[in-house]
Amino acid sequence: MSKTTRATQALEKLGVKFRLHTYTYDSDADRIGLQAAEALGVEPYRMLKTLMAEVDGKPVCVVVPSDCEVSMKKLAAAFGAKAAKMMRPGDAERLTGYHVGGISPFGQKKRVPVAIEQAALGHATVFVNGGQRGLQIELDPNDAAKAVEAIVQALTA
Structure with a gap:
């Protein structure tokens, strides 16, 4: 597994400190974020999942703890929109x-607005996907929010 991805390159370019962790990805897991947390021995609330959604038809990225569900109402409100829905996987x-x-x-092909669950910023470090299955980036959540110029708000149901 390559430990250099567009995500790690983007963080390095910004001078963000991080540590990489690898684990065996289980494509059959019901909840991928929870499987990653268990594989790495990390509390699920520190293992953040990255989801792609649409608010009023425009793409956004939302980052929340793996043991939580996104509130579409709160997500729409975070972007000043009326409606939000999950993006289709292929899209x-x-x-x-x-x-x-x-x-x-980090390092997405097309940059879109990002929102991060505010509760995540209460931890010394969090884990965020590193840009490939089985690779997690551990970093300060405040650095993560700054790196993507995220909106920080309560986003979970």
């Missing part, structure tokens, strides 16, 4: 240049 892959299960908020 998410084309837009980001990453495969589902390996989508990172």
